Amino acid sequence: MVTVGAGKPCPLEKPLLSKEKAPGTMTQVPSVVADVARLSAWLLILVVIFVPLERIFSVQPQKIFRKGVGVDLAYYFISGLVPAVLLAVPVSALAWLAHRYVPGFMLEAAGSLPPWARIVAGLIFVDIGYYWGHRWCHEVPFLWRFHAVHHSAEEMDFLVSSRAHPFDIVFGHFCGLVPLYVLGLAGPTREQGGSDVALAVKMIGIVWGFFIHANLNWRLGPLEWLISTPAFHHWHHTKSGPIDRNYCATWPWIDWLFGTLYLPARWPSDYGIQGAMSDSLVDQLMNPIFPPVAATTPVPDSAAPVATAESRSNEPDVVSRVN
Ligand SMILES: [Zn+2]
Numbered sequence: 001m002v003t004v005g006a007g008k009p010c011p012l013e014k015p016l017l018s019k020e021k022a023p024g025t026m027t028q029v030p031s032v033v034a035d036v037a038r039l040s041a042w043l044l045i046l047v048v049i050f051v052p053l054e055r056i057f058s059v060q061p062q063k064i065f066r067k068g069v070g071v072d073l074a075y076y077f078i079s080g081l082v083p084a085v086l087l088a089v090p091v092s093a094l095a096w097l098a099h100r101y102v103p104g105f106m107l108e109a110a111g112s113l114p115p116w117a118r119i120v121a122g123l124i125f126v127d128i129g130y131y132w133g134h135r136w137c138h139e140v141p142f143l144w145r146f147h148a149v150h151h152s153a154e155e156m157d158f159l160v161s162s163r164a165h166p167f168d169i170v171f172g173h174f175c176g177l178v179p180l181y182v183l184g185l186a187g188p189t190r191e192q193g194g195s196d197v198a199l200a201v202k203m204i205g206i207v208w209g210f211f212i213h214a215n216l217n218w219r220l221g222p223l224e225w226l227i228s229t230p231a232f233h234h235w236h237h238t239k240s241g242p243i244d245r246n247y248c249a250t251w252p253w254i255d256w257l258f259g260t261l262y263l264p265a266r267w268p269s270d271y272g273i274q275g276a277m278s279d280s281l282v283d284q285l286m287n288p289i290f291p292p293v294a295a296t297t298p299v300p301d302s303a304a305p306v307a308t309a310e311s312r313s314n315e316p317d318v319v320s321r322v323n
């Protein structure tokens, strides 16, 4: 989603900050049932919004029940339930460290900003943190094992935003939160290590994540440099290249700053990864942790042969591109 990319937590993830009972109590069962009901309601809303739009304004003609849609539905619920639990401890630790070591004047300066300014600043700095976490997921083979699950989708629609390994979501989300806490934009903390700004930034990112994965042919002209769009993120999912571009979730100009923006007028011809990926949900969840001995680890995009500098420089119809 997520991130933003991928690597983004999936919908309507219950805020980390809600007053939950400790794991293991009898209240967990009705809590999970309530979470599933909440996620189901949001899924219905997303379907009502995106399915008709994706039929009318499709980039690629494809079926609603495309390949992998069942697995992606499972990821939708897994992403909405699991990462919040996995994130609780590291985010609490991050909040504690920030509270202890970030100079008081920074916390005061950030706290003096009006809420809208803190949210805008939060969206920018979260995306800078997410950019690097996401980029490392492509460049570090161990991280790519998890992130490849998100890139294994061969057809794009809004639901692909949910297709991510829980550890990939946790890593990307944590990287996004680091600058938020270091700069004091997330404080003051609550009992589980979050804040209203962190929650607002996360929810905006989740909703935007569905949009940029959607099979929507909308182009926004120069605005595409400012804010991420389906075209921007679809190029991140291209299989044929140029690859390893467009890491940000929200602000393409951050990719421009770091030299990885790619935004041509055309659309990718295909999506997916160079290596093999099992269609089984269990395999996708377990193989990154316990790689099959005989299996070939998916090749990181950065190592794929199609990503040569020559092939990138020969792209003919680039509207805007910075290497
Ligand atoms: Zn994606």
Ligand SMILES: [Zn+2]
Binding pocket: 006, 134, 138, 147, 151, 236
């Ligand atoms: Zn990626």
